[in-house]
Amino acid sequence: MTSSDLNWDAIVIGGGHNGLVAAATLAKSGRKVLLLEAGNEIGGAARTEEFAPGFRVSAVAHLLNRLHPDVVKTLELEHHGLRIERGDFVPSVALSKDGPLVLHGAYGEVLTGASASEQSAWKELRAQLLRYAGVLKPFLSRRPPDLGNISLAETMGLGQTALALKRLGKEDMRDFLRVLLMNVYDLLDEQLSDDRLKGLLAFDATLGSHLGPRSPTSLLGLYYRLAGEIGGLAGAQMQPKGGMGAIVAAIRAAAEKAGVSIRPASPVARVIVEKGRAAGVVTRSGETLRARTVVSAINPATTILDLVGPREVDTGFVRKMKNIRMRGDAAKLHLALDRPPQFTGLDAAGHKGRLVIAPSPDHVERAFNPSKYGEFSPEPVMEITLPSLVDPSLAPSRACVLSAVVQYAPYALREGWTAGKPRFLRAIMAQLEAHAPGIGATVRHAELLTPADIEARYRMPGGHWHHGELQADQMLMSRPVSGWSGYDTPLEGLFLAGAGSHPGGGISGAPGLNAARRIIAMRA
């Protein structure tokens, strides 16, 4: 073991986007920060990677819809290459044999392809969803209130939420509380009639979680999505030029400008603990690096159980960490195509959007059912993007990249993914073929990442991109575990800053920013 002479104010473990945001924010406060990334490249699941010669794609996250405005502002990302313009917003398209239905602008400011009555019903529901998501928004971005020891600032934050609730008016407030923990299926049934629209919303509410539309609390997923914003517009989405890696590059540039030292290919073996205090890390190559503050932007359970070790924390805390549910249920598909596919009935602008195959809420529910018993969906639901239509540099000329998030693909597939993967790929291709006839014949290369692959490649236990199911019992004050939702841990000087912490996953940077702010506030 060699000992480095260098001593750091803070060491950040994990160079995903949250680790970068935390590191950059800490460095901007004047701290000397070292960021250690296990992989050869930084960016984690927000990398842009080449998956076939000449074909590049956003690794896991392929749509930007919740990069937190405070992150953009604090790190001055617009000075570091981030471009967000209204013209970049892409629509959401519900693909259907009955013709597509398109939500234009920020989550369907305009709806086309539906009847007039459905359009007006949607207008009302959309306004309601955004209103209610707006009430939750402060909760879903700030540090959760510390119930045991509530500060003045937190009390004021809660007061603001109470005020926002009050502003809803009596009827609306009652309705907000009525629907808060509802399932999305029943809510949609109350207000809409078009299966295509309902299917899309049911898909969005359950995307990335082990829930079907009829599962209790499934509506929360939709609120989580709509609590995100981009370019100041809630529910808007874009396909970043250069893929998600371009966003990471902007954050990285901000971090480097602030003086962060970034070391890729430096996996951490363990966190050094001295008398209940984190004092640094030992890398797998045996180097000891000491710091006043250690920030882990990797999975919370990995941090505590593997890097710190159960011996340095209390039994109850170990129990809680072990009980975090994080078995992914979504797969990622990358196709290298000879030419852009033609989805039936869709115009050119539509092809640049987010294409969703989820023909009805029942279809989504049926797709979910087998996953409860360790089987993949025979007719999977999915969200498709064609990033090379937005940024032609991602594919060779005239060729096309297809990127899709596919559900449901249970992490612990009963038959095992070695046998299951080719069968699942066939099921996915059958769905694609039905909506884009002839697509199968143009596939030059296919890469399907099951949750098991995502786990191995991106060091996400369970292959879960939220690093812990994002459901009511694992949100807010209970994320990553109850009693420790404020980014600090039982170990003095050790903080958690990844998606496993509040508010959760997606390319928001909020956990990283909140953790850094907490550290700065604690003068740690």
Next chain:
Amino acid sequence: MNHHPTIKPSTDVRAFAQSHFRTLRPGTPFQPRIDALGLKQDWYNWAGYRAPHSLWDEELEYFAIRSQAALFDISPMTKYQIEGPDAEAYLDRLTLRDVTRLKPGRVHYTAWCDDEGFVLDDGTLFRLSPTRFRLCSQERHLPWLLDSAIGYEVSVAEETEAVAGLALQGPTSFAVLRDAGFAGVERLKVFDLAEFAHDGGTVTISRTGFTGDLGYELFVPADKALSLWDRLMAAGELRGIRAIGYTALNRARLEAGLIVANADFTTSEHAIRADRLRMPDEIGLGFMIDPDKGHFNGRRAILEARAKKKLRHVLVGLEIEGNIPAEHAIVYYRKSREVGLVSAAMWSPMAKRNIALASLQRPYGDTIVDDLWVEIYAMRELQYQKLMKKAKVVPRPFIKLDRRTANPPADF
């Protein structure tokens, strides 16, 4: 369909399978002997077992502890076998005291806490070998012990049923063991343990107990229980050996100043009300805490409570004027302000003092120890006589017997 399943008449097998209800509470391996001596039929529930409050005479049973040799069945005590290369490290993280300083062949009294630093239980830890321990406690803790084992190479198994235990306490206890043929038992110092041959197997004898007197505890496999009992009874006949129940033991332990979980404090898994939880410092177990040893459960919370002066209670010994036991009396400051409660009290025949254990709210009992009073309700022919008696905070134990620690142990 109107098809009803036929209910077959009960068979012998079925009746046998259900016969458990005929035994209201299971007995211990010593039950045949205890039942034969249990003239008073005065039973209570000790961790699910039928255990005697008293067998023949509370007073005489107590004096058997102090003047002769008393035999008390401790089999219902919860026992865990903890074994493996990491057993020491595991127990050091689990419990408060420094297990790395507990040598093989030694026993120590310890306690363990949850994450919040509240006491889950207290008990005794026997180090049988470098890698094998026995943990004895009041409550059952298997889920907690197993979850605590995550990350350690250690096995944890409950052995309450498999291992029978006896406490042999009192001035003649050493002589009884010697006369019973346990050669070398005189070498055991307080908190030592050793194995001895018995009935084709072994018995583990430790010089420990819950009486503050000279005494030993013996652990044998359940199937050797009766032969051990008989061996001790035969050897002790001329030394006044007597079987006793819990009432007598409870008096002796109070004189020795020892606390009982869920009598003198509420264990954290039992407490329903938030202010009933107790940290070690609040029940007189602060001495166990070693901030310089490795991490242990509750460390962060305990040290924080100390640093931020968040400790709210204190357990004290009281000496109360008069001779009426102040059991469960309210403790007052200046006869008016309620500051705590007596959890155990008695007139001590050995100390010749009216003694008690009480939980007080700090600073009373901590920095303010004067002008404390207890209100005793004495029943006098169907009428309470309320007595306001002065209480003085005194050190524990209330009695100190040289024979407990004398080496070699005296031959009475």
